[in-house]
Amino acid sequence: MRIGIIGAGQMARALGNGWAAAGHEIRYGKRGETRETVEFGDVTLLAVPVSALTEVLGQGSFDGKTVIDCTNAFEPDSGSMVLAEDAVAERIANEAPGARVVKAFNLCAAEVWEASERVFEGRRLAVPLCGDDAEALAQVEELVHDLKAEPVRAGGLNRARYLEAMSAFVVGMWFAGADARAVLPPLEAAFAVED
Ligand SMILES: NC(=O)c1ccc[n+]([C@@H]2O[C@H](COP(=O)([O-])OP(=O)(O)OC[C@H]3O[C@@H](n4cnc5c(N)ncnc54)[C@H](OP(=O)(O)O)[C@@H]3O)[C@@H](O)[C@H]2O)c1
Numbered sequence: 709m710r711i712g713i714i715g716a717g718q719m720a721r722a723l724g725n726g727w728a729a730a731g732h733e734i735r736y737g738k739r740g741e742t743r744e745t746v747e748f749g750d751v752t753l754l755a756v757p758v759s760a761l762t763e764v765l766g767q768g769s770f771d772g773k774t775v776i777d778c779t780n781a782f783e784p785d786s787g788s789m790v791l792a793e794d795a796v797a798e799r800i801a802n803e804a805p806g807a808r809v810v811k812a813f814n815l816c817a818a819e820v821w822e823a824s825e826r827v828f829e830g831r832r833l834a835v836p837l838c839g840d841d842a843e844a845l846a847q848v849e850e851l852v853h854d855l856k857a858e859p860v861r862a863g864g865l866n867r868a869r870y871l872e873a874m875s876a877f878v879v880g881m882w883f884a885g886a887d888a889r890a891v892l893p894p895l896e897a898a899f900a901v902e903d
């Protein structure tokens with residue numbers, strides 16, 4: 709696949725290097741290179757701060773493109789674990805007409821993607837995906853597999869806001885020194901069935 713990455717920071721490099729190692733063609737779009745980068749890609753990854761999205765989305769045509777949104781509307785490094793807005797992926801879909809938006813990769817730190825393995829306690833890392841377009845979801849599933857992780861379809865784009873909130877909540881726990889993995893039982897013990 710040809711993947712255009714908007715942004716050239718930590719997430720751009722972490723995911724881009726992993727996909728390049730899996731044989732994909734990557735183009736990084738620094739400031740001022742958005743239009744060419746979007747044109748290049750079958751898939752576009754938005755790896756910029758949420759505050760830059762409106763500007764970036766206005767710089768290219770995303771019509772028909774698969775757009776991966778890995779952004780988070782909070783800034784853990786500045787101590788803010790509260791979302792500045794509550795539905796970024798839906799906003800992207802509104803501001804980029806025709807884009808086939810998939811929310812993915814917003815939960816884990818870039819370092820997780822830079823590491824050589826993604827199996828923890830004997831279990832492969834799962835990546836939740838929210839989106840409405842079947843073809844785009846299938847492309848992103850392939851890209852998750854290429855990073856040695858396991859995709860999990862987690863509903864339509866209208867559920868991406870929960871994935872965004874989950875990230876703020878979980879990262880808040882991690883930064884407070886608590887293991888977010890410990891608060892949920894495994895599926896077999898979850899009693900997640902109708903009574
Ligand atoms: N880092 C993580 O562990 C992590 C994990 C999950 C999700 N995320 C999310 O991923 C996104 C990127 O995070 P990051 O850590 O990769 O950030 P980063 O290292 O600070 O990189 C941000 C990139 O966006 C570019 N950029 C900023 N404003 C721009 C604009 N107006 N137009 C074009 N490019 C612009 C920056 O360019 P300049 O260098 O020129 O400023 C830089 O290349 C954020 O939304 C973040 O919440 C990050």
